[in-house]
Amino acid sequence: MKRLITFAFAVALFASISAMFSAESRGVEVSDTEKIALTSQQCTYSQEYLKTTLKPRDLRARVDRLQAYRYIYQRLDIFVGRLERNGQSGATDLRPLLNELSEKIDNFKNTYETYDGTREYIATYNNCKNDPGQFLKSVSTAREARQKVHATVDDIELHLEQSIKNQVNVVYQELLLAEERTGDDNE
């Protein structure tokens, strides 16, 4: 009897531990049919989240980022302009990088516009309860579009961090060297 009770206890313990670490810890895995049914029930909450939480956050991010990118571009343009005006080295390498930055900023703006349209579409889709399949397809499209925006953000940061900053550093090193040489010549 004791053995039976111990065995039953071990089985119960094992079952509960398995349940804790199963894939259901983040939500129940559902089949496609269940997913469609769930979407039909929950889509209005999704739309509410898109309208009241995500849209304002995205707008703020887009406005702030574009302002920041343009500000950084303008300041770099002034710097490169000074180099060009005085025939200093480094200008010929920096100018194409700056042009590339301008293209990447336009790319960010355009990919955001595309994403904004897809997000608005799902947020205002009237038939999500009756046609959850279409709703899910639109969500998938919006996810891809958002991923592209994210990629352009990373791209610009990489370009600034690696290409432009490195080239400005090269200019700095060359100027430092030239100034040291001039100092030595004067002595």
Add this chain to the structure above:
Amino acid sequence: MSKLESHISHEQNSNERSFRFLQLNLAGALSIVIIAATLIVVVAYSLYWNDSDRKYDIARGGKTSENQVLNLDESSVDRTSPVDSNDAKQKLEYLQQELEALRGLADFNPEDLSDQNLRLVAPSEPSL
């Protein structure tokens, strides 16, 4: 009355009529100005309302910008003098600060459109 005199008289009369038409009292002049101003406002507002970029007009008066990149005071606006090593070094420092400020902005994390955030997952089973 000779032909010339009658012609001059006719012209004077028509000029007087035109002039009377153009003569306005203060109320009339003010009405015209108000109507013109209203038209300008209506046209300007409809141009603003129909602009596709209107949705990005989120700044409101009285609020300071929270965009840290714009708050960096890269005060040098010298556009003409030769760049020296100090200028280049300063430019590097500003670039670094701008990059750090950029990282503080939202970056369109794909996680924001996850099933969890969209509430498209079934709630997990309650534990026993």
